Amino acid sequence: MDLWFTEKHTDDVNFTIRVKKQLYSKKSYYQEIDVFDTYEFGRVLVLDGFIMLTEKDEFIYHEMVTAVPMAVNPEIKKVLVIGAGDGGTIRELCRYNTIEKIDMVEIDEQVVNVCKEYLPQTACAFDDPRLTLYIEDGLKFVRRKENEYDLIIVDSTDPFGPGEGLFTKEFYGNCSKALTDQGILINQHESTYYDSYVDMVKRTHRRIGSAFPVSMVYQTHIPTYPSGHWLFGFASKNLHPIYDLKADEWKKFGIKTRYYNTELHKGCFALPNYVLDVLEDCD
């Protein structure tokens, strides 16, 4: 049998992977959820036709949204995670014994349940006693919070569909309010390679910049995302991602990572000119 899944990266570019078996396929209230078992990438979670993660390379995404802020502020105790229904971000956070409390807000319970059943590699820390899972809209949840979190990670889908509200100006303003003085906001920031994404990146960067004095972007290679070149945002009121990097303290955590290291931490904030041009155009 020759079964292939195709993701359209643009109207004119397809990324196609060979599938062993379609393990799950159902519509939730919010989105279409598929899980495939594949030859090259292991199990793959697909939402509304877009690859969210693969077992082969999810470590890249999940290390880069957690280790970067933890190395800038190793004192982080209270974390809010928005989205992240697959559990990968939670798994990485739970490796830090110093973290005391994690609130996770996922709008779509069905994603959590599907990942618990089919993606044990990422959905392995939902029983951690430090975690409280809220099934609700992150946009509304964060409105009620003030000076409460040291770290907010917005591990959302793209800025259309159920994740849309997590890219609004109101949302970033509320994140700023919900964060402590030393707090950090990390968000997935899309990519600038394909023209069809550029406006979203600009809009997102402009909105975060208006809510935070420090707003920077870092890059990561995620081969199963469109173009393989993915950006994350680092925003805070007081902490700079490189000047305030505490490399030795992070190393003392003794956490073995497969992508992140503290040299790469410094390197990933050095962006290509064509990306800088897009971001500077926001100012």
Added chain:
Amino acid sequence: MDLWFTEKHTDDVNFTIRVKKQLYSKKSYYQEIDVFDTYEFGRVLVLDGFIMLTEKDEFIYHEMVTAVPMAVNPEIKKVLVIGAGDGGTIRELCRYNTIEKIDMVEIDEQVVNVCKEYLPQTACAFDDPRLTLYIEDGLKFVRRKENEYDLIIVDSTDPFGPGEGLFTKEFYGNCSKALTDQGILINQHESTYYDSYVDMVKRTHRRIGSAFPVSMVYQTHIPTYPSGHWLFGFASKNLHPIYDLKADEWKKFGIKTRYYNTELHKGCFALPNYVLDVLEDCD
């Protein structure tokens, strides 16, 4: 009309792009040469079924093999380029007025002629008076050279087919001999993301390391190459790519780049752990 070109990144992963028109398709003595005009990437050069360059992102590759060595040794005067039939590397080198002589050795004249006709964006500097083009095997050419070049760029196809000899121990040893004391060798170093490439990367890194005291690897995002995560090798007898970086001198060249900048220069040598593991395994 719905015409698509597919490159197999692995047996189980296809990258497929929509084609406006197939502009050229012929076998040379060495390889199958195709040029497509595409919707997303402009014109695309394909050798033996593998994308060599696209008009959309060739600047990334060509800047990264030229600006990196020029910023470490801005005194580079004499350059040998092996492969590079599309002319993109030559175009970038010719932007440096201080370079006095460029020898280019390409085994397949038909690639040069096809690129001159169909890829004027890259094949635009073949008339530069500093350039001498030799149509012959780079492996043999470099055997005759001693203490002659400040920079050798191996802009080859993959380590199978016509480019195979350019990944041998003998070749790297001859490059070392052909280089001056301050000389630098840059080579395309494949990628470690897909398992099918890992052995080639290891072998290449081991061989270069046995020929040069300084042998390092740097990374680049090239979305139209398999995984989008591409490596280059930097080797030399005496110069370190970061400790010897002359950022201010490079900036004085006044060359406008779309990918490279001197911050990214430092950043691109900071590799992910899973890449470091592969490279360290060579020692």
